[in-house]
Amino acid sequence: MAEQPDKRINITCTQDVYNSMKPYLFDEVVEHFYVILLNRNNQVVKLHKISSGGTHGTLADPKR
Template structure:
């Protein structure tokens, strides 16, 4: 069974200055209706890997691509924190088995 349709997970892609991938990290795994992504864990991973940028992603098992208010609030919080740490938050993507929503593509980030 593919977990993209079963439980919500939050991952971060860690990038160097040239936007080359340093690694991927699963931040949290939740339940059917949500998961809690801790900004401290996200930026601890970015700082330990000396990342210059990050791309956030999580799935919506419901199949809805619409970001929740919690998704929007978290993205804004992480973007602001990244600016203080000089770590660019380049995108936040919501994935389903059918498609994706990109905060960057939609001009939300």
């Protein structure tokens, strides 16, 4: 009971995604492709980086 449960971010709109990803992507000079995994309550469970690319884009392999 002494430990507090993890407070998970709730995603309800694109602004929520922007606000949750901003700290990870602020001042980056290359493109990144992330997948945000959500539970049934639209709470972020995990953030997974698929790929990093150059200044104009990145490739995401669907077989991965």
